[in-house]
Amino acid sequence: MTTALEDREPKRAVARERFHEVVIRFAGDSGDGMQLTGTQFTNTSALVGNDLSTLPDFPAEIRAPAGTMAGVSAFQVRIADHDIHTPGDAPDVLVAMNPAALKKNLPDLKPNGVLIVNTDEFNGRNFAKAGYDADPLQDGSLEGFRLYEVALTTLTRRTLEDTELDTKAKDRCKNFFALGMVYWMFSRPLDKTTAWLERKFAKRPDLADANVRVLKAGFNFADTTEIFQVRYEVEPAVSAPGTYRNVLGNSALALGFVAASRRSGLPLFLGAYPITPASSLLHELAGYKQFGVTTFQAEDEIAAVCAAIGASFGGALAVTASSGPGIALKAEAIGLAVMIELPLVIVDVQRGGPSTGLPTKTEQSDLLQVLFGRNGESPLPVLAASSPKDCFDVALEACRIATRYMVPVVLLSDGYIANGTEPWRLPKVEDLPDLRRDFHTQAEGFAPYQRDGETLARPWAVPGTPGLEHRIGGLEKEDVTGNVSYDPANHQRMTDLRAEKVARIARDIPPTEVHGDPEGGALLVVGWGSTEGAITGAVNAARREGLPVSRIHLRHLNPFPADLGEVLARFDRVLLPEMNSGQLALLLRGRYLVDVTSYAKVEGKPFFRTEIYDRIKEMLHG
Amino acid sequence: MADAATAELTLKDFASDQEVRWCPGCGDYAILKAVQGVFPGLGIPKERFVVVSGIGCSSRFPYYMNTFGFHTIHGRAPAIASGLKLSRPELEVWVATGDGDAMSIGGNHLIHCLRRNVGVKIMMFNNRIYGLTKGQYSPTSERGKRTASTPVGSLDNPFNPLSLVLGAGATFVARAVDIFVPHLKQVLQRAAAHPGTAYVEIYQNCNIFNDGAFTQVTDKENRTSQVLYLEHGEPMLFAEGRRGIALDGLRPKVVDLEAGEATVDDVLVWDETDRTLAWLAANLLPPEFPTPIGVVRAVEEPAYEQEVVAQIERERQRLGDGSLDDLLHRGDLWTVGADGQVREGATPDQP
Numbered sequence: 001m002t003t004a005l006e007d008r009e010p011k012r013a014v015a016r017e018r019f020h021e022v023v024i025r026f027a028g029d030s031g032d033g034m035q036l037t038g039t040q041f042t043n044t045s046a047l048v049g050n051d052l053s054t055l056p057d058f059p060a061e062i063r064a065p066a067g068t069m070a071g072v073s074a075f076q077v078r079i080a081d082h083d084i085h086t087p088g089d090a091p092d093v094l095v096a097m098n099p100a101a102l103k104k105n106l107p108d109l110k111p112n113g114v115l116i117v118n119t120d121e122f123n124g125r126n127f128a129k130a131g132y133d134a135d136p137l138q139d140g141s142l143e144g145f146r147l148y149e150v151a152l153t154t155l156t157r158r159t160l161e162d163t164e165l166d167t168k169a170k171d172r173c174k175n176f177f178a179l180g181m182v183y184w185m186f187s188r189p190l191d192k193t194t195a196w197l198e199r200k201f202a203k204r205p206d207l208a209d210a211n212v213r214v215l216k217a218g219f220n221f222a223d224t225t226e227i228f229q230v231r232y233e234v235e236p237a238v239s240a241p242g243t244y245r246n247v248l249g250n251s252a253l254a255l256g257f258v259a260a261s262r263r264s265g266l267p268l269f270l271g272a273y274p275i276t277p278a279s280s281l282l283h284e285l286a287g288y289k290q291f292g293v294t295t296f297q298a299e300d301e302i303a304a305v306c307a308a309i310g311a312s313f314g315g316a317l318a319v320t321a322s323s324g325p326g327i328a329l330k331a332e333a334i335g336l337a338v339m340i341e342l343p344l345v346i347v348d349v350q351r352g353g354p355s356t357g358l359p360t361k362t363e364q365s366d367l368l369q370v371l372f373g374r375n376g377e378s379p380l381p382v383l384a385a386s387s388p389k390d391c392f393d394v395a396l397e398a399c400r401i402a403t404r405y406m407v408p409v410v411l412l413s414d415g416y417i418a419n420g421t422e423p424w425r426l427p428k429v430e431d432l433p434d435l436r437r438d439f440h441t442q443a444e445g446f447a448p449y450q451r452d453g454e455t456l457a458r459p460w461a462v463p464g465t466p467g468l469e470h471r472i473g474g475l476e477k478e479d480v481t482g483n484v485s486y487d488p489a490n491h492q493r494m495t496d497l498r499a500e501k502v503a504r505i506a507r508d509i510p511p512t513e514v515h516g517d518p519e520g521g522a523l524l525v526v527g528w529g530s531t532e533g534a535i536t537g538a539v540n541a542a543r544r545e546g547l548p549v550s551r552i553h554l555r556h557l558n559p560f561p562a563d564l565g566e567v568l569a570r571f572d573r574v575l576l577p578e579m580n581s582g583q584l585a586l587l588l589r590g591r592y593l594v595d596v597t598s599y600a601k602v603e604g605k606p607f608f609r610t611e612i613y614d615r616i617k618e619m620l621h622g
Numbered sequence: 623m624a625d626a627a628t629a630e631l632t633l634k635d636f637a638s639d640q641e642v643r644w645c646p647g648c649g650d651y652a653i654l655k656a657v658q659g660v661f662p663g664l665g666i667p668k669e670r671f672v673v674v675s676g677i678g679c680s681s682r683f684p685y686y687m688n689t690f691g692f693h694t695i696h697g698r699a700p701a702i703a704s705g706l707k708l709s710r711p712e713l714e715v716w717v718a719t720g721d722g723d724a725m726s727i728g729g730n731h732l733i734h735c736l737r738r739n740v741g742v743k744i745m746m747f748n749n750r751i752y753g754l755t756k757g758q759y760s761p762t763s764e765r766g767k768r769t770a771s772t773p774v775g776s777l778d779n780p781f782n783p784l785s786l787v788l789g790a791g792a793t794f795v796a797r798a799v800d801i802f803v804p805h806l807k808q809v810l811q812r813a814a815a816h817p818g819t820a821y822v823e824i825y826q827n828c829n830i831f832n833d834g835a836f837t838q839v840t841d842k843e844n845r846t847s848q849v850l851y852l853e854h855g856e857p858m859l860f861a862e863g864r865r866g867i868a869l870d871g872l873r874p875k876v877v878d879l880e881a882g883e884a885t886v887d888d889v890l891v892w893d894e895t896d897r898t899l900a901w902l903a904a905n906l907l908p909p910e911f912p913t914p915i916g917v918v919r920a921v922e923e924p925a926y927e928q929e930v931v932a933q934i935e936r937e938r939q940r941l942g943d944g945s946l947d948d949l950l951h952r953g954d955l956w957t958v959g960a961d962g963q964v965r966e967g968a969t970p971d972q973p
Contacts, residue, residue, distance in 0.1 A: 047956050049964030192954065239958045243951065243968045255950060262946045269709055289937035291944035294708055294930060299734035303701035306694070306731075310674075310705025313692060314713070318705070336695050426955075429947050463690035463706070463713050466669045471638070471684050473693025474677075483640070484685065 016187070018233045021080035023088035024182065026175075027105045028097030028118075030063055030071045033175040038075025039421075040179060044192045046246045046423055049236025050079040053533065054421045055087035055606070060276070060359045067121070067129040072104045079186075081235040085387075085533030087420065089608035093185075095178050097121060097152070100130035106142075114185075115145045116178065120153035148227055152177050159217040160210050169207070173214040180218020186232050190215060240425060247424040249388035249417035250277075253321075253347065254284035256395025258291050261317050263396070264403060264435035268293045269311035271304040271320045276359040277415040278321045278349040301329035305346065309333060312342040313472075315439060315462035317399060321347035324366045325356065331374050334408055338378040338498065340472045341449075341458050343402035343409075345395075346370075350414040352604040361604030362415035364529050365580035370410040371558060371587075377495050379502045381405070382558040384412040386532035389424040391417065394555065396433055403437045404508075405501055406457040412557070414579070416530045416606050443467025448482035455508075456501035506559040512567045516543060516550025520570025523619055525551040526596070528584055531577055531607055538612035542620075549616050557584070565592040575599055575619055577612050631662035636671075638688040649800035649826035650679060653747065654686055656803050657716075660810045661689075664714075671714045674703040676723040679754045680747035680826070683718035697728025700735035703742045704926075711927040714814070715742040721762040722752050725781050729761075733790035739818035741925035745810075746823045747800075748783060751832035769831075784904035784918055787821050788897075794820040795900065795919040799839055800827060805851070805915065812917055818925045838908045839915075852903060852916035857889040860912045866890075867906070874902055876911060894920045 024041065028034045035056055042054050055076040064071030078088035093114040096102035098121040109115060122137055136142060137149060156174040157167065176193075183190055194212045201208035222228055247255075261268035272282040272295065286295040294311070298304035305320040312318035322330065327348045337344045350366045352358030370382055381401050385394040391413060398411040440446065440459035448470040449458050461468040470482060478485035479493055514524075516539065527535040532553045539551040552567060554560070568574055568588065576585045577599040585598035599615050601607060636658040644650045661671060671689035675681035677696035684691025694702045699717045707715045724732045724746045735742065751769070752758040758771040762783060766775040787795055794816040798806040806824065813820035825836045839849055850860040850867070858867040864880045866889035877884035893899055900919040906912065938944075955968045 043954055047954055047964075047966055049956065049958070236964045238962050239964075241958050241960045241962075243955055243957050245951070245953050245955050258944075258949060259946055267709065269705065271705060288944065288949070289934045290941040291946075291949070292934060292938075294934065296705065296708060298701065299730050302698060303704075303731050303734065306698045306701035307705030307708070309694075310692075310702035310707075311709035312705075313672075313702075314706045314709035316709040318709075332695055333698065340692075426950050429950070462710075463672045464669055464710065466667070469669060469689050469691075471691035471693065473684070473691075474695050475693065 015229070016231050016233055018235065020082060020234070021078060021084065021088075022093065022186070022232060022234055023076060023078045023091045024093040024095075025074055025076040025091040025105060025108070026095045026178070027072060027074040027101035028095075028175070029066050029101070030059060030061070030073045031066060032073070032097045033172070034073045034075050034097070037175045037179050038077055040193045040196065041182060041188070042077045042421060043196075043246060044183070044188050045077070045079045046244070047192055048188060049239075050234055051082060051084050051237035051239065051423060052077060052079045052246075052421075053084055053087040054078075055416070056419045057605075058360055065129075067098055067100055067126045069100045069104055069130060072101050074101070074105060079234050081237050083237060083239075085536045086606070086609060089610050093182070095182065097175070097178070098130070099126045099132055099136065102136060103130045103132065109145060111144055113145055114148070115142065116148045116150060116181065118152035118174070118178070119149045120151050150181070150227070155217065155221060156214050159214050163206065163210055165206065165210055170210070173211050176211050176215040177218035177221070180215040180220075181222040183215075184219045184222035184231070185228055186234065190219060239423070242425040244423045244425050246421050247388055247392075248280070248419065248421050249385065249391045249413055250280040250349070250419070251284055252388055252391035252424065253385075253395050253411075253413065254281055254288070256392040257285065257317075257319055257345075257399070258288055258293065259392070259429075259432055260396050260399035260435055261291065261293070262429075263432050264317055264399065264437060266315065266317035266403070266437075269308060269316040269318045270295045271298050271306070271308035271311070271318070272296070273298050273301045273304045273322065273326060275301075275323045275326045277351055277418045278323050278326070278347065280418070281321045281347065281349070301326040302333060305330040305333040308344055309337055309340075309342065312337075312344050313463070315460065317403070318343065319345045319347065321349070323349050323351045323359075324369065327366060327369060328373065334380070335374040335376065335378045336474050337408035338374070338380055339474050339477070341406045341498075343406055343460070345398045345402050345409050345411055347411045347413065349418045350412060352415075352602070358604040360415065362530065362606060363579045363602055363604060364412075364414055364531070365583065365602065366412065367557065367580065367583040368586075370412065377499065379499050379558065380408050380410060381502055381505055381556070382410045382412065383555055384529040384557055385417060386529055386553055386555065388417050388420050388422045392424070396435070397555070400433055400435055401505055403435060404457065405455050405505060406460060407501065412529060414530050439465065440468065441465055446470075447480045448472060449477055449480050451497070456497060456504060503559050505556075506562045509556050509561055511563045512552050512561045514550050514552055514567060515539065517548070518550075521550055522548040522572050523550070523616065524568065524571035524574050525549060525612070525616065526554065526568075526574055526576045526584070526588070527551065528554040528557060528578065531579065534607040534609050534612055535577060537609035538616060541609070541613050542616045547616065547620055549620065554584075560591070568592055568594045573597060573619060575615060577601070577607055577615070579606070631668060633658045633662060635668060636661050636688050638686050640685045642686050643682065644679060645830050647829040648679070649749065649828070650683070650747065652800045652803055653745070653806070653824055653826060654683065656806045656810060657745075658687070660807050660814065663811075664814050666714055670712065671716065672706060673716045673718060674699045674706065675718040676728055677754070678720040678723045678752070679828075680718050680720040681723060697723050697726070698731060699723070700728065700731040700742070700744065704735055704738070704740045707740050707742050708927050708930055711741070711931060717742055717744040719744060719746050721746065721748045721750060721760045721783070725761040725783060725786070733786070736787055736790040736792040736819050736821060738926040739791075739793050739923055741818055741927055743813045743816075743820045744822065746783065746821065747826040748823050749826045749828040749832055750780075750835045751828050753828050753831055757831035782904060783823050785901070788900055788904055788919060792821050792919065793818040793921050793923050794917070796820075796822045796917045797825070797915045798822060799825045799836065799915060801840055802915070809916065812920070816920065817928075818923055839913050848908065848912050850906070850912040850914040852892050852894070852914050852918065854892060854894045854917065856892055857886055858892050859886070859889060867911070874906065874911070894918070
């Protein structure tokens with residue numbers, strides 16, 4: 001199906017060659033603007049019609065010392081003429097702005113891959129910072145790659161020599177020289193980026209002009225110098241009809257919450273404390289005040305969730321967002337939300353490791369924390385988003401469950417999808433779920449813990465409603481009245497009711513969708529969260545070869561879909577890749593007594609398709 | 623502002639059906655009665671009151687008030703109250719807290735609530751001890767306190783609560799005493815009328831674990847001689863006008879008017895809007911000085927929730943009431959037609 005770049009022989013003369021997909025990685029120093037360069041290439045490619053997927057990889061340090069390995073920032077984008085699910089395993093093209101970027105990223109570059117380096121940065125001082133003993137451009141270590149040596153800094157300065165800008169400002173434009181060259185290589189139009197530069201630097205026309213000139217100079221340099229022998233073409237993907245945009249995971253979450261607010265008629269309240277990689281959700285929602293959104297940057301994680309609980313008591317659609325360390329701090333308050341049975345959505349954008357861990361890297365290791373990391377029996381629903389665009393739908397679903405069942409809901413995302421992008425076919429507003437829900441107003445016969453017969457939800461009785469004065473709190477509640485109760489039988493009953501309420505959500509979620517052979521077979525790959533892309537790519541590739549493998553992907557992690565146990569039982573073996581040490585595998589084994597083969601990985605980075613593909617083959621042939 | 627719905631409210635309307643379970647003789651009873659006595663006279667419908675608390679003896683308060691109430695978790699009442707007030711600015715949100723709840727486990731929330739000036743009223747019941755956990759020393763206990771957790775005396779210095787909250791930028795600060803009920807009610811009425819955060823420290827006797835903590839103020843012989851009632855615009859006199867506070871350079875001193883040490887013109891005139899005087903009052907400590915009670919600071923600054931609402935309103939006026947469809951269609955769009963052709967922009971039926 002796909003033709004990898006390395007399969008092609010470079011031609012002598014400039015030729016146009018068509019590829020089904022290409023993976024490109026821009027790597028440089030934190031200050032080199034690699035995220036921006038990659039984003040521009042992505043946006044332009046989206047408008048060309050390619051399917052695409054991106055993976056930013058940046059250090060936790062804002063500005064690590066220039067030229068060091070710690071300061072390397074990279075952005076990978078995969079463009080394709082067909083439906084793709086991941087940003088790709090290994091790049092076909094690597095742009096390395098300095099020796100450290102080369103050293104860190106070269107191990108991933110495919111054999112015979114295209115390598116563009118900025119020779120101006122290849123000097124003794126930078127070799128030392130990157131830990132090179134010798135000039136890698138000279139020592140033969142780059143044989144086996146198609147190396148293009150370009151003096152990017154010199155060429156940029158020369159382009160701008162008649163401007164008033166100082167050298168530092170000129171050098172900041174050099175990423176656009178590289179981008180211009182890559183645009184030429186992939187036959188991309190420049191107008192999207194030039195328009196963006198003019199918007200971005202509307203108040204500094206001199207900078208807009210400089211960057212545009214450098215972009216064009218890079219493009220023209222590639223065109224006239226015949227440095228490249230081939231231009232690569234990736235045709236538009238065939239996608240379903242509709243309007244599309246590119247969306248980041250955290251942006252899709254923000255939009256999903258605004259949509260839920262509009263569809264429920266409830267004002268949105270976000271309580272948050274800055275933390276990587278969740279902060280951009282706070283930033284984005286802070287910009288939506290015209291939608292009646294209140295964002296509250298609290299003094300700490302605990303205050304953030306508590307303020308959201310207070311807002312929920314008042315009748316707002318309340319959300320708190322954090323990452324693993326913040327969720328740990330919020331645990332007691334989440335327990336309070338379980339006890340008082342008010343709607344609340346808790347977003348956990350997971351990152352790597354215990355404690356501070358790997359703040360900018362991705363992992364799925366908070367599953368057990370959000371399920372069990374509280375005192376007492378305190379069950380709550382847990383959902384997981386599987387891709388950047390899926391964040392939108394999951395945000396709506398989390399709000400639906402929270403308000404319908406009067407329960408705090410955890411929404412799991414992770415650093416990979418929070419910062420990743422993919423094209424998103426925009427939904428029609430009128431097709432979004434109707435989340436309207438009435439507050440309780442009837443004073444006659446009101447009891448704060450009188451439950452709905454179907455959902456077991458208690459009434460949402462907001463302050464300000466005459467005749468509904470009542471007290472809630474963290475002490476155990478007497479059934480129906482909500483009065484404080486230490487009665488042993490009542491505590492058992494209330495514990496059971498809180499659990500049953502969550503369990504009943506299983507009646508209200510779709511059955512498990514089996515991709516492959518619904519009737520069962522030799523192997524089922526089970527996934528959740530952001531592994532969906534890699535699993536889908538791997539399973540599809542294996543099925544094309546006729547291997548008897550199917551997959552399911554879980555959005556609802558508590559409760560599980562009602563048919564899950566029965567679906568698992570239809571398959572001889574179950575493989576479960578996850579970016580933790582086997583947390584969902586533990587749950588499935590415990591719940592369904594299924595001998596799940598756990599494929600656990602905690603390297604702070606997503607699975608490669610090939611890793612899962614290899615494991616599938618191993619299980620079926622091994 | 624009283625209307626038909628509120629005019630007939632009485633103390634009884636604010637008493638819940640729950641049996642009050644504080645220890646007999648606890649100062650909390652007097653505070654409860656004072657609050658139940660003040661609320662009916664504020665001209666506010668009962669359903670608009672919400673009492674929020676943390677954990678501790680004082681935090682049982684909401685159960686005994688027939689209003690909306692929320693008994694939350696240890697130290698977090700100001701944070702929960704802030705979220706509630708932000709989402710519903712028209713509600714009257716009162717916080718009942720204690721010295722352990724507000725100054726120790728919840729210290730961060732207290733100072734940030736004050737810094738923001740969220741329009742909630744915070745009643746801090748200071749009994750200088752942990753009561754509900756059975757008598758450990760608290761962050762307001764005096765140094766050397768022998769308690770269950772400090773059998774040979776505590777080693778840490780106490781907070782001066784007034785200095786702490788003034789340092790946090792509180793716009794309304796007051797001190798009252800549980801058994802001085804008419805004065806306590808006056809202070810609570812002032813707090814109720816304050817638009818931003820109103821902080822009221824209430825000396826509250828725990829007769830079980832820290833009995834007599836405030837005898838310096840409450841003993842019959844001390845009530846006039848050792849207590850200075852702060853009154854805006856009036857000289858800082860006490861002991862029935864026989865003594866007063868004057869300045870010696872930059873230091874306060876007690877002057878005896880009866881002995882002719884000074885005249886009333888030498889006595890400082892209390893100004894509740896003056897920051898320097900607030901610091902001075904906060905640091906008048908017994909036994910050298912009388913204990914000031916009353917309003918220590920009252921300045922009007924915009925309440926946080928009103929600013930939040932105004933900012934949302936300004937953005938709505940500037941950008942129009944947000945359209946979800948427009949929001950989804952932001953950024954670079956492209957359209958895939960039924961024929962599979964890709965072109966820039968939205969589909970024609972979309973904005």
